[in-house]
Amino acid sequence: MGDWPSVIRSTPQHLSWFWQISKQCLDLLFPPVCVGCQQAGHHLCAACAQKVEPVGQAICDRCGTVQHTPIAECLDCQLRLDSPLVFTRTATRYVGAMRQGIHHLKYENCPELAPLLARYLVTMFAQTPWPAIYNRLDGVVPVPLHAARRAERGYNQTELLATAFCQQVQLPLRAEWLKRTRATQSQVHLNAHQRQANVEGAFQAQPQIKNKTILLIDDVYTTGATLRGCAAAAMAAGATAVYGLTLATPIAINMRNR
Numbered sequence: 001m002g003d004w005p006s007v008i009r010s011t012p013q014h015l016s017w018f019w020q021i022s023k024q025c026l027d028l029l030f031p032p033v034c035v036g037c038q039q040a041g042h043h044l045c046a047a048c049a050q051k052v053e054p055v056g057q058a059i060c061d062r063c064g065t066v067q068h069t070p071i072a073e074c075l076d077c078q079l080r081l082d083s084p085l086v087f088t089r090t091a092t093r094y095v096g097a098m099r100q101g102i103h104h105l106k107y108e109n110c111p112e113l114a115p116l117l118a119r120y121l122v123t124m125f126a127q128t129p130w131p132a133i134y135n136r137l138d139g140v141v142p143v144p145l146h147a148a149r150r151a152e153r154g155y156n157q158t159e160l161l162a163t164a165f166c167q168q169v170q171l172p173l174r175a176e177w178l179k180r181t182r183a184t185q186s187q188v189h190l191n192a193h194q195r196q197a198n199v200e201g202a203f204q205a206q207p208q209i210k211n212k213t214i215l216l217i218d219d220v221y222t223t224g225a226t227l228r229g230c231a232a233a234a235m236a237a238g239a240t241a242v243y244g245l246t247l248a249t250p251i252a253i254n255m256r257n258r
């Protein structure tokens with residue numbers, strides 16, 4: 001079970017009064033249901049929010065994936081000598097209420113979950129080694145959706161997460177620095193090699209990214225192929241350094257690095 005700070009248990013404080021009142025009116029008409037336990041009242045109730053599992057300390061220091069013990073580089077990282085990411089961290093495990101929350105945010109038209117889920121990114125960002133990197137960051141860049149997919153969904157869930165994250169940590173959101181130029185198929189049923197090929201050349205960074213140090217944000221880290229695709233595009237356009245922060249990772253896939 002997680003040991004999350006009180007901010008995870010409380011209502012977001014940064015919402016404007018207008019948004020708060022509009023939300024209260026809507027909640028009266030359509031009471032939200034918890035994505036974790038289905039009880040009416042909150043999109044993510046306090047009990048389910050506390051049960052979200054942090055990734056913990058036993059990780060690969062480079063890619064942030066779950067390991068049996070803390071290690072400097074997992075097998076995947078050792079084999080991948082040319083990763084364009086300095087390092088990546090993931091906040092939580094992709095199970096239970098977190099898995100349901102991300103699913104609802106992406107596929108069930110629940111953008112209101114983004115600020116609730118972004119608080120786990122903020123909690124992770126307060127921990128080592130992020131405070132030492134904070135002043136170097138020029139902007140936060142969410143993994144972009146292709147324009148067609150974004151139009152279909154009505155929003156980019158990763159951009160909503162990054163927007164809420166930026167408001168809470170006081171960093172500039174620079175979504176316009178990166179575009180997805182090619183529509184890619186869903187990664188869900190692809191293996192690691194197929195994922196890498198699927199995102200190859202799918203992203204293009206804008207000239208403003210030159211000489212900038214950026215933090216990429218994504219919802220789920222599986223093999224890291226998407227994040228590396230984005231980071232490679234940023235580095236090709238002259239970025240100084242790219243870091244990655246993601247919300248959740250399915251652990252089973254990464255446990256083979258014994």
Ligand SMILES: [Zn+2]
Nearest residue numbers: 034037045048
């Ligand atoms: Zn619940």
Ligand SMILES: [Zn+2]
Nearest residue numbers: 060063074077
């Ligand atoms: Zn690794």
